[in-house]
Amino acid sequence: MESLYKLSILDLHDNQISKIENISHLTELRVLNLSGNRISRVENLQGLSSLTELNLKDNCISVVTEVDRLPGLQRLFLSCNNILSFDQLACLGESRSLSELTLDGNPVALETWYKQAVLRCVLHLRQLDMKRITDEDRRMAGVLTRKEEEKKKESHKQTIHKEKRRLAIRNAAQQWEGVKACLELPPTNGSKEDASPENSPGHSPGQTNGLAQETSPEEPRRISPGSGPERPSGGTENRLRTNSRPNSPRDPKLVETGSGSVQSLSLSDSHLAELEGDTLRLFGLGALEALERGWGVQTAGAVTVIAFRFINFDVIVPTLPRIRVKFPNLSHLIFLETNISRLPQLAALAQVRRLDQLTIHPEGNPVVSMALWRSFIIYRLYHFNLQKINGQEVTMNDVIAAERVFGTLGHIAATETPRCRLLLLLEESRKRQLQFLLEGRGRRAGLSPEELRENGKLLGEGLSRALFNYPSRNCNAESPEEGTVESSERAAVIEQYLQELVKRASDTNLKGEALHQLWPSMFAEMVRDCVLEMRDRGAFRQASLAKLTETK
Structure with missing residues (x-):
């Protein structure tokens, strides 16, 4: 052709x-x-x-x-x-x-x-x-076209949000890593993208010697979630931009970025707060801002788990008393990279008033490496009736062992603390109790009168346990007028006093244990001596009268 x-x-x-x-x-x-x-x-x-x-x-x-x-x-x-x-x-x-x-x-x-x-x-x-x-066919085609466009927009929006979320978590980890590097803190294991708080870039060395999540060495600078160029990390920078309201009725999914049910409560280039069902996860210092805003009754009541990551524990402490009021059904706290490095910090958890489970991850919390950290939590939070610590059941044997280890120390605290200080502690406890009941915060949270009484009283935890508290960092901060020489001398005196106190209490405790072991045989000997002495009643009377006469 x-x-x-x-x-x-x-x-x-x-x-x-x-x-x-x-x-x-x-x-x-x-x-x-x-x-x-x-x-x-x-x-x-x-x-x-x-x-x-x-x-x-x-x-x-x-x-x-x-x-x-x-x-x-x-x-x-x-x-x-x-x-x-x-x-x-x-x-x-x-x-x-x-x-x-x-x-x-x-x-x-x-x-x-x-x-x-x-x-x-x-x-x-x-x-x-x-x-x-027909015209109807074209109309239906138009409807389908609009649905497809909306679906694409929503998919694009979710993709952008996933990327922002990923970068926010990474930037929070980098800020935490930067503070750790500045303070020459020990390195940590590999990072995970879960849920929890960020470290504050302005903490003192005494508060930031915890373990942090490592980030990739190829990412030395903080990256904005937007499409713009990279920006250098700002050590004290804290952005609190919010993308959605915390009282939204939707239930979000909070572990992986791919879940469409995740609800962002607060998101910026360096922090993230998100909700998934009954779990609230906070990444970075700015995420704590989500705890302060208005929450719907149903949404707040549904939260039973709060996870913190990349937030210094000392910054979390002031929010603990309000967490119970804000989330009445809270039963589980999770701390990942939060720099819990000392046992006294664990005492701050008593401010939550009620807790069923507690999880403190070894990564970023050096206190977990201490042998007695679990026993201290059980002793200090005994009135919480904790059921699990790091996923492990708390048994009655654990409670007895904790009491045996820290009971003497609690007795020392109760007997050696000056009376004026004890009165101040008791007065503060009663003040908090009355404030909790009279303000009706528990009633607004939907608690029963029995629960109000349980949550309102702090004296129920025992005076010896209440003395194990964690004061705010300002209480321990030295004033600028105090010189280093005077401070070191005062620290030496305090250390010597505490050593003598612990030694005396240890000796007393050892004597008490020895007496407890010897007492059965001593008692048997005393009874035997009395029986032998009273075997001849006449002679016993004469001897007793003679002793009385000599005494006069």
């Missing part, structure tokens, strides 16, 4: 043709019928500028291409082929002249929104599968 330049109609149906080729010179061809062949791809159609009808029914076509290069094509027949998805028909959307199309007999025609999807792709179509397109 090389010389048939004027050919206008070409019918090659029901042959064994497997490929379209050698027809690009037929510039005046108007009708091409290739139905009933073995063609698998629509291709090599360039040059057929006059073609208005193309029949490719009953072939093996799976991919349609180059149809958009036919400027005059009006009718295209693709029935009974092997077209599986609309992606294989993408080129039809570029055709401006196509008005009739058949796709029946293809797997793609079995899709639920088949007709609407085709109309969304080919805007000028008047007939589909030999049926006229």
Whole structure:
């Protein structure tokens, strides 16, 4: 057909043709019928500028291409082929002249929104599968188009949020790592993207000697979640931008970034607060701001777990008394990289008033490496009726062992503390109790009168336990006027006094234990001596009268 330049109609149906080729010179061809062949791809159609009808029914076509290069094509027949998805028909959307199309007999025609999807792709179509397109069909196609656009926008929005979340957690970890490096703190294990607080960049060395999550060495600078360039880390910078309200009724998913149910309560380039069902996770110092804002009663009541990460524990301490009021059903606290490094810090948890489970991860909390940390928690928070610590059940044997280890120390604290100090402690306890009950905060939280009485009293924890408290860091901070020499002398005196106190208490405790072991035999000897002495009553009377006479 090389010389048939004027050919206008070409019918090659029901042959064994497997490929379209050698027809690009037929510039005046108007009708091409290739139905009933073995063609698998629509291709090599360039040059057929006059073609208005193309029949490719009953072939093996799976991919349609180059149809958009036919400027005059009006009718295209693709029935009974092997077209599986609309992606294989993408080129039809570029055709401006196509008005009739058949796709029946293809797997793609079995899709639920088949007709609407085709109309969304080919805007000028008047007939589909030999049926006229109605206004209702076009309206439904428009609805489908809007839904698809909304779905894409939502997907794009979630993708952006995931990236912002990832960068916020990474930046919070970098801030924590930076503070650790400045203070020459020990290194930590690898990082994890969970939920918990960030370290404050302005803490003192005594408060930031914990372990931190390591970040990649290729990321020395904090990166903004936005698309802009990297910005250097600001040590004291703290942004509190908020993307959503904490009293939203939705239940978020808070562990992995891929979950669509995660609700962001506060998000910036260096902190993140998010809620997943009953778990509130706080990354970075600025995330604590989410605890202070208004919460809906139902949302706050649903929170039973709070996890902190990349936040120094000393910064968390002031929020502990308000956590119980804000979240009345709180039962589990999780501390990851929060720099809990000393036993007295654990005493601050008594301000929560009630707790069923406590988790303190070894990463970023050096106190877990101490042998007695668990016993101290059990002793100090005995009135909490803790059930699990780091996932391990608290048994009665654990309670007895903790009492045996710290009971003597508690006795020392109760007996050696000056009376004026004890009165101040008791007065403060009563003041907090009355304030809790009279202000009605517990009633607003929906607690019963019995629970109000339990939560309102601090004296129930025992005076010896109450004396193990964790004062604010300002109490221990030295004033600028005090010199280092005077401070060192005072520290030496205090250390010597405490050593003597502990030695005396230890000796007393050893004597008490020895007496406890010897007392049964001593008592038996005393009874035996008395029985032998009173065996002769007359002689016993005479001896007793003689002693009384000598005494006078």
